[in-house]
Amino acid sequence: MSLKTPLSLANPTDIRSFPRELHLNILTYLRATDLSALQRTARCFNNREMIVAVVEHYAQEVYPSDLTEGYMSPIVAGEVKSVAVVAKKGGRKGKEASPAAATPAGAPAEKVLTYEMLRNMEMLVVARVLSRPEPPLHERDSCFYVSKSWCRAALRWLEGQEEERKEKEERRRAAEEARLAAVAGTPKGKGKHRKHPGSSGKKKLSRKEQRQRERKMSDAMPPWSNINTDIVCEHGSVKQCSTKSARARRRVMDKQAWKVLKRLYPDSTQLEAGGKAGVHGCLMCAAEAETAKKAVADKKEEEKANRKKPLSCPLVRGFYTRSSKGYPSNCLVPAQPVPLGSSLGTGMFAPMQSRTTCPLKPGVYCALPRSWCHRWRKYIKTGEGGPIPAPDSNEVLCDAHSLPLVPPHLESFLRGETSTLLAGSNNAATSAAAGEGAANLPTAPAAAAASANAPADRRGADHAEALQALRAAGLSEAELHAQRVAMAGIEENLRRSFIHDIHEVRARSDSIGQEQEQHSSVITNEQLDRENRVVVEILTDDEVTALERWWPRQNCTYALRFAIVEGSPSEGTDIVWSTAPCRECDPSSRSSDNYVVRNRLQKRGFR
DSSP: OOTTSOOOOSOTTOGGGSOHHHHHHHHTTSOHHHHHHHHHHOGGGOOHHHHHHHHHHIIIIISOHHHHTTTTSHHHHOOOOOHHHHHHHHSOTTOOOOHHHHSOTTOOOOOOOOHHHHHHHHHHHHHHHHTSOOOOGGGGGGOEEEEHHHHHHHHHHHHHHHHHHHHHHHHHHHHHHHHHHHHHTOOSSOGGGOOOTTOOOOOOOOHHHHHHHHHHHTTOOOOOSOTTTTTBOTTSSBOOOOHHHHHHHEEEEOHHHHHHHHHHOTTOOOOBSSHHHHHHOOHHHHHHHHHHHHHHHHHHHHHHHHHTGGGGSHHHHHHHTOOTTOSOGGGBOOOOOOBOOGGGOTTOBOSOOOOSSOOBOSEEEEEEEHHHHHHHHHHHHHOTTSSOOOOOGGGGBOTTTOOBOOOHHHHHHHHTSSSSSSOOTTHHHHHHHHHHHHHTSOOOOHHHHHHHHSOHHHHHHHHHHHHHHHHHTTOOHHHHHHHHHHHHHHHHHHHHHHHHHHHHHHHHHHHHHHHHHHHHHHHHHHHHHHHOSSOEEEEEHHHHHHHHTTSOOOSSOOOOEEEEEEOOTTTOEEEEESSOOOSSSOOSGGGGOOOOOOOGGGTTTOO
């Protein structure tokens, strides 16, 4: 009957009255598992001819023939002895069909196809589709993307299903052989070589091999319904990823293979490999990523601008850009020349000589811990560490009296005993080493220096006297010319070699000076930490007031302040502290050393 034949039915809504061709087309939209459930629940679909027609339609019309070739072979579909066995499995209870009734004498052999064979055919089709190579680059305009993780999961699951089918088939065959042997009364083997009923006869796996096999098949889960669920974005297009990540996460499949997978897994999202979206990914995701990236950059710029707002004040900027000296250079007292005695005459002055007085101008100053200054500069520059809280005055207070402890390096600098604030006691050694290195520079020979600095007329007279002496010795003019050329070449070579030696020694001395400077800076920092409990920097009162505007709100202010008051010329300057410092406690870091007292009585048994 054709599909175009009009329906003349008593009850048009009865599905059993539909034509066979219509039933066939409807059933080919279902999977093997769905068809098997329908066969068990609906009597009208438990028809042997219809089952065979459905399986053949799948093999010839639905799937390409090159993918279904060999689906009826025993290695794929399994072994079926007769139609009676199949009819017995699919029929109702109490109605067992005999082989003679199922296959009458002289009748042609009837095809034996089941929905289990259809399921094996589906797995065979999936395995062959996934084993196909990817198409070349020039043919990928009409291709589609498939998730590689889904492909791996599907192949792993197919492998596990194949192993289970083989084991089931071996157990069935062994049981059949044991039954036939029991009926015939001729059991195979004797003694210990006799097979147990239902045993396949294969060598039993060891426990280690069994655990390895179970571990290998433990994650063999059925592949998910949407093939591209891990490579599709929220907009239904290909996810944005790098080229390397794209090669690792997705593969290209031709149109025919994709149609087969789409029919088996209809919930899958179709992703075309050609076009801008397929090559570059989802354009909407790219736009959102760029927007988010720009928002992050704008937020960073805004945070940077807010973080560097204090630098708009010249006083704060001066403190931020201050060199490693640790004090404001504009507050230094200029060096004054010291007049000499009357032995050199009135109005004659000697070179600048330092005086042991306070090097800072009169005014109010504040001493901040150097560690806090370092963290503050680092936060302003990079934002590392988050907002810095206000400096804590407890760092410079003694534990016994809660009074300020003046660091030794600060006191030495204010008294004029050291030339720099952040310096240790190795300055003299460093300067002596520098002077020694400068003294090691080569100097020109005395004769060469004298000849180079002599006047031109004097050198000309010496040359004329030498020529007259050579002529008196009987040398010709040609020999005199040759002697002059030779002497000039010797002098030029000596001069060049001397200049080369000077440059080489100077370069060596510069490198040695840089290494000594780096080493001295390391030594200075270590010595400062070793000799001082807290290392501080000096700020003016205006700089501290400007910094306090950007400090978090607090009830008290930093109190380690001092004033330099100018006194009489004979007395010099005085240093007045806002709070009298503690002179009883040790301000150096030696006071924080931990000492271990050995208990001598413990050896004698007193505990």
